[in-house]
Structures are given as C-alpha cells and as structure tokens.
Amino acid sequence: MxxxxxxxxxxxxxxxxxxxxxxxxxxxxKKSFVALGDSIPFGYNLSNSNNNATARVAFPYLIGKEGDLRVRNLGVPGWTTGQLLEAVKNDEKYRQALHHADYVSLTIGSNDLLDALAAAGSPNGGGLMEEIGKRKTFENISNIVKEVNQLSDAKVVVYNVYNPFPAGTDLHNLGDTILPLINGKIFATVPTVMHADAYTAFGDNQAIFILGNDIHPTEEGQEILSAIGLEALGLTE
Structure with a gap:
C-alpha cells in the first residue's frame, strides 16, 4: 500500500x-516584440495606476496580442531621442531586450519637437528647424536604428509624429504646417526600416483618437497605432 x-x-x-x-x-x-519610445507606447494617462506602469491597452500590447508575441514595453514618458539613444547604447536592460528581439517599434521625437517649438517661440523663419538641429533629433533617430540593427536582426518599424491638437484650432493648423516636413525627414533618415504613418492615420480625428485636454492617444488612438504597426511589420493576415 x-x-x-x-x-x-x-x-x-x-x-x-x-x-x-x-x-x-x-x-x-513566442517571438519577442520590444517597444522603444516615450509616453505614447507607455500608454500615458490610460491606466488606473497613476502612470506608475505601462498601460495594457497601449499599442505594444495590442500588437503583442494580435501577433502572439512576448512584449517588452520600454517606453518612458518624457523621453527625448537623445535619452533613448543613450539607453540603447549603454543600458544593459535595453541592450539585452533588443538582442533577443524579433520585432522592434520606435516611437520617439515628439518631446524633441515640443521642446524645440517652445525654445523657438515660432515655427517661422527657420527657428524651429534650428532648434531641432541643436537636439540632433534626426541624427539620434538614425543612430538608434543603427544600434538596434547591430544588436539584432529584428524587423523595425518607426512611427512618425501625429498631430495631437484639436481640429479647427490654430495649434492644429500649426501642426499641419510643420509636421509633414518633420515627418518627411524622420522617414528619410531611416529608409531601410518599416514606416508607420501615425500622422495620416490620425488625420483630423483628434476628438476620437486624442484624450480630452491632452496630447496622448485614447484607447481608440492606441488601436490605430497598433493597426498600422501590425501592417508595417507584416503581422496581419
């Protein structure tokens, strides 16, 4: 017994x-998906945790769910291209995650643009582009992608900058004036990777895709970012 x-x-x-x-x-x-960037992939103001953790409704997790991928969301609110470049070059957490990545998204540059716009005071007279040049925004984006390519063979998608300001306002019109130029330079800087056109995808639908009195995406906005990312990475059926 x-x-x-x-x-x-x-x-x-x-x-x-x-x-x-x-x-x-x-x-x-499962294949690995690493999201690099700022408060947009972080899912800022969408969680109930006072932004102490990434929001599970942010687009990296939506891509992960749809593509059956393990997700490493490394978005950090407030980060600029310079800060992210420093991390992928010297932070072992980032380097290890990228070393094992099969897919990588890059959503960065909005904070550079906002800082440059505040410093320039006006988008006219070349002041804005001069301020962006001081921040090495386009050079940093290029170097981030180069660093990712050195660390892995992952497919990389780079998002451009959407217009966050309500349609019909002066700020929205300003965004539509300067963003095509900015976004053109972003994509031209990284011609060998996939591109996700957030600017066109959001269009004039800020009332749906942007949180009220905010510049961050709603859940619907995150779904749009997920959809264009999935398409760019070839993860749609």
Whole structure:
C-alpha cells in the first residue's frame, strides 16, 4: 500500500513538472516584440495606476496580442531621442531586450519637437528647424536604428509624429504646417526600416483618437497605432 502511495505521489509530481515545463517552453517559444519610445507606447494617462506602469491597452500590447508575441514595453514618458539613444547604447536592460528581439517599434521625437517649438517661440523663419538641429533629433533617430540593427536582426518599424491638437484650432493648423516636413525627414533618415504613418492615420480625428485636454492617444488612438504597426511589420493576415 505504501509503495502504491509513493508511486501515486511521484506520478503527480512528474505530471506537474512536465506541465510547467511545457508552459514555459511554449511561452519562450513566442517571438519577442520590444517597444522603444516615450509616453505614447507607455500608454500615458490610460491606466488606473497613476502612470506608475505601462498601460495594457497601449499599442505594444495590442500588437503583442494580435501577433502572439512576448512584449517588452520600454517606453518612458518624457523621453527625448537623445535619452533613448543613450539607453540603447549603454543600458544593459535595453541592450539585452533588443538582442533577443524579433520585432522592434520606435516611437520617439515628439518631446524633441515640443521642446524645440517652445525654445523657438515660432515655427517661422527657420527657428524651429534650428532648434531641432541643436537636439540632433534626426541624427539620434538614425543612430538608434543603427544600434538596434547591430544588436539584432529584428524587423523595425518607426512611427512618425501625429498631430495631437484639436481640429479647427490654430495649434492644429500649426501642426499641419510643420509636421509633414518633420515627418518627411524622420522617414528619410531611416529608409531601410518599416514606416508607420501615425500622422495620416490620425488625420483630423483628434476628438476620437486624442484624450480630452491632452496630447496622448485614447484607447481608440492606441488601436490605430497598433493597426498600422501590425501592417508595417507584416503581422496581419
């Protein structure tokens, strides 16, 4: 009787170990998606945790769910292109994540633009482009992509900058004046990777895609970012 009991216990233990091993293997077998950027992939103001953690409704997780991918969301609110470049070059957490990545998204530059616009005081007279030049925005984006390519063979998608300001306002018109130039330079800087055109996707639908009195995407806006990312990465059926 005691031998039968021991055999039953051993069988249960082995069954549990085998089941756990299979689950881990299945999870590890998924391809990896790493999201680099600022508050947009972070999902700022969409979570109920006072922005202490990334929001699960942010587009990296939507891409991960649709593409059956393991997601590493490394978006940091407020970051500029210079800060992200520093991280991918010197932060081991970023470098290890990228080393194992199969897909990478890059959503960065909005904070550079806002800082440059504040410093220039006006988009006219070349002042804005001069301020962007001081921040090395386009050069930084190029170098981030180069660093990613050195660390892995991942497919990379770069998002451009959407217009966050309500349609019909002076700020919206300003955005439509300067963003085509900015976005053209962003994509021209990284011609060898996939491009996700957030500017065109959002269009004049800020009332739907942007949070009220904010510049960050709504859940619907995050869904749009997910859709264009999936398409650019070839993850749609």
């Amino acid at each position: 005691r031998k039968i009991f021991k055999l039953a216990v051993l069988t249960i233990v082995m069954s549990l170990l085998f089941t756990t091993g299979v689950s881990a293997k299945e999870d590890n077998g």
